[in-house]
Amino acid sequence: MINRKGKIVVLGSLASLVGLPNVAPYAASKHAIVGYFSSLRVDLMQRHSNVSITTCFIGSIDTDSARRVTKGTNLPDSIWASPQQCAQAIISNGECRVRDMYFPIHQTYPLFILRMFPAFVDFIVDKVGK
Numbered sequence: 001m002i003n004r005k006g007k008i009v010v011l012g013s014l015a016s017l018v019g020l021p022n023v024a025p026y027a028a029s030k031h032a033i034v035g036y037f038s039s040l041r042v043d044l045m046q047r048h049s050n051v052s053i054t055t056c057f058i059g060s061i062d063t064d065s066a067r068r069v070t071k072g073t074n075l076p077d078s079i080w081a082s083p084q085q086c087a088q089a090i091i092s093n094g095e096c097r098v099r100d101m102y103f104p105i106h107q108t109y110p111l112f113i114l115r116m117f118p119a120f121v122d123f124i125v126d127k128v129g130k
Contacts, residue, residue: 005050009094010037014059014102017111020125022069052097058108061086079107 001008015023016030034055041053060066062080081104093101102108114121 001048001051002049006052007094007097008037008040008051008053009090010034010053010055011090012055012057013107014057014107014111017057017115018121026069052099054094054098054099054101054130056090056093056103058086059102059104081107 004098010033012034013027013030014020015027016034018025037053037055044051060070060079060081066080070091071128086103089101089103102111
């Protein structure tokens with residue numbers, strides 16, 4: 001990969017950045033993956049490698065498994081993004097060597113206020129998750 005200026009695309013999750021109900025094991029595994037590849041990115045940079053790592057933080061994608069896990073919550077239908085749009089975003093961001101990709105973008109707004117008002121974000125997630 002180093003000789004060919006390779007590209008690594010990592011499928012993370014918004015659940016690894018914001019606490020959400022019913023997804024603790026999933027969030028933990030995604031958090032571990034993001035941490036591993038973040039460290040690998042630094043290792044590659046220190047070696048002056050041209051290998052890129054794009055981390056994709058994916059939100060609610062309209063799949064059977066995502067709907068099953070969130071069954072019984074108050075998530076509106078408008079929050080779900082299509083798998084096809086998500087796949088296209090992953091491919092194009094990986095190809096362009098984008099460092100971090102957030103998809104769908106409308107689900108990332110809480111991330112900006114999370115660092116300043118974590119209790120408020122927890123409150124909102126608690127209300128939506130019931």
